[in-house]
């Protein structure tokens with residue numbers, strides 16, 4: 001059963017709940033959780049005009065204030081990204097970019113301020129520079145992201161800054177000090193914790209947590225569960241208000257770390273409600289296995305694509321999938 005039944009929705013009112021534009025897969029960091037940086041092939045990206053046409057088309061379908069997320073690789077490497085942010089804001093969308101902070105110096109922070117960006121999430125895995133740089137694969141990554149926070153707040157006092165931090169074996173002992181620092185830091189609005197999963201951009205490996213890519217998986221899962229217990233207690237106090245993860249998600253983290261072989265979600269996969277455009281302009285659901293529905297270079301109407309027979313059929317398949325791909329434990333956990 002679908003959570004919301006698109007096929008029995010004659011008025012076609014059920015719209016996407018999330019939209020991400022993955023404008024580039026390129027990145028200057030070499031994170032241990034993501035192998036996007038190994039892909040050095042050339043991207044046949046849509047032009048700025050094609051992106052703008054898509055965003056305008058989207059505006060005809062979605063309500064004012066809907067949030068567009070710009071993400072994938074390091075988005076600020078995409079020439080014209082801030083032009084797209086400005087254009088999206090002018091169309092009435094709320095805008096968010098996910099960045100590693102490497103390119104945000106004073107000059108970039110001024111340009112970001114000029115774009116009207118509402119929100120930015122930055123990756124920060126520890127207050128310890130060595131730990132962060134080890135996980136991000138490049139010396140100096142910590143120094144740059146810490147400077148980025150200051151530059152952003154100085155130039156855009158109203159911007160919301162969120163921190164994304166991985167929970168893994170390597171930084172487990174650093175996470176409580178990081179959390180306390182964030183709670184007491186007026187420049188930062190929130191922290192979102194991400195359970196370690198199989199690195200991005202590699203073939204799905206069965207029982208990856210036991211295989212060659214498992215080095216960051218916690219050796220002692222009881223320790224990680226005890227940390228999550230602390231988080232749950234901390235979140236229930238006033239001081240824990242900056243923790244973006246829901247109580248249900250934190251509970252799911254404990255289950256996930258104890259039983260990675262079991263399906264992570266108590267309900268159906270919700271990615272059939274989320275639309276994604278990759279760096280080639282392909283439109284799809286967020287599930288990496290769901291196939292392409294269209295391409296923004298072809299100027300197809302997103303509403304027609306969204307309610308097409310192919311999209312409905314794919315959504316049905318997504319809703320009953322028990323793939324246990326671990327994709328669902330983090331950003332797309334939903335409200336269970």
Ligand code: SF4
Pocket residue numbers: 027028029030031033034035036037072073074099100123
């Ligand atoms: S996780 Fe983000 S910062 Fe790290 S390599 Fe991937 S895209 Fe770059």
Ligand code: SF4
Pocket residue numbers: 269270271286287288289290317318319321322323324325326327328
């Ligand atoms: S593989 Fe299945 S569970 Fe994973 S995101 Fe796709 S549809 Fe959802």
